[in-house]
Amino acid sequence: MSVIAANLQAVHRSIAAAAQQAGRQPLDVALLAVAKTVPPTVVRTAFDAGQRAFGENYVQEGVDKIVALADLRSQLEWHFIGPLQSNKTRLVAEHFDWVHALDRFKIAERLSAQRPAGMAPLQVCIQVNISGEASKSGVPPAQALELARAVAGLPGLRLRGLMAIPEPASAPAAQRRPFAAMRELLAALREAGLDVDTLSMGMTADMEAAIAEGATIVRIGTAIFGARA
Numbered sequence: 001m002s003v004i005a006a007n008l009q010a011v012h013r014s015i016a017a018a019a020q021q022a023g024r025q026p027l028d029v030a031l032l033a034v035a036k037t038v039p040p041t042v043v044r045t046a047f048d049a050g051q052r053a054f055g056e057n058y059v060q061e062g063v064d065k066i067v068a069l070a071d072l073r074s075q076l077e078w079h080f081i082g083p084l085q086s087n088k089t090r091l092v093a094e095h096f097d098w099v100h101a102l103d104r105f106k107i108a109e110r111l112s113a114q115r116p117a118g119m120a121p122l123q124v125c126i127q128v129n130i131s132g133e134a135s136k137s138g139v140p141p142a143q144a145l146e147l148a149r150a151v152a153g154l155p156g157l158r159l160r161g162l163m164a165i166p167e168p169a170s171a172p173a174a175q176r177r178p179f180a181a182m183r184e185l186l187a188a189l190r191e192a193g194l195d196v197d198t199l200s201m202g203m204t205a206d207m208e209a210a211i212a213e214g215a216t217i218v219r220i221g222t223a224i225f226g227a228r229a
């Protein structure tokens with residue numbers, strides 16, 4: 001078995017254990033393999049081990065990888081999880097299946113307009129600056145509903161839910177607090193009538209806490225591919 005296959009197996013075991021501990025079904029937590037800096041050959045190894053959803057942070061790197069792995073395209077799900085500038089929206093709209101870090105209506109409008117007619121709507125999550133860090137992207141929690149309503153009306157997009165990258169913390173209780181706030185925010189969107197089902201939250205260091213608070217997609221790089229250079 002490849003190292004990647006063994007790592008994937010270990011991550012799936014951790015997800016299952018965390019889900020069971022929270023009284024959730026392991027299959028309700030999807031694993032997104034974050035492949036930034038990982039070459040296409042290694043992504044292919046992960047594919048051979050059964051992984052189908054991959055996340056990229058940088059537009060050009062991601063598009064190059066999608067093109068290099070074009071033979072697998074119909075079997076793969078590509079998620080753009082990095083910050084997105086206006087001048088790169090077209091490439092994302094034309095190549096990716098998901099965008100996780102939407103935090104401006106202007107970007108959403110461009111993605112919707114640039115989504116090719118023959119493709120399924122782009123699945124999107126709104127990024128929330130849940131820890132209130134001055135330097136972080138994401139909308140303040142109080143503005144999430146307004147942006148979500150606006151995004152839900154765009155024809156080229158399908159609003160799926162919310163995403164966050166909380167301030168790092170090491171104690172489990174401190175890790176859970178922002179994830180719990182995200183769970184409540186998603187519930188508020190639902191109560192406002194929005195059809196949302198996704199909480200994209202949890203990375204290698206805080207995956208268990210995110211699953212305990214309802215994460216439906218965990219974004220994992222290091223535990224699968226090793227430390228990045």
Ligand SMILES: *Cc1c(COP(=O)(O)O)cnc(C)c1O
Pocket residue numbers: 034036057081082165203204205219220221222223
């Ligand atoms: C790099 C990255 C991840 C994965 O982080 P790891 O700690 O390597 O698991 C998840 N989400 C985003 C937005 C990232 O940039």
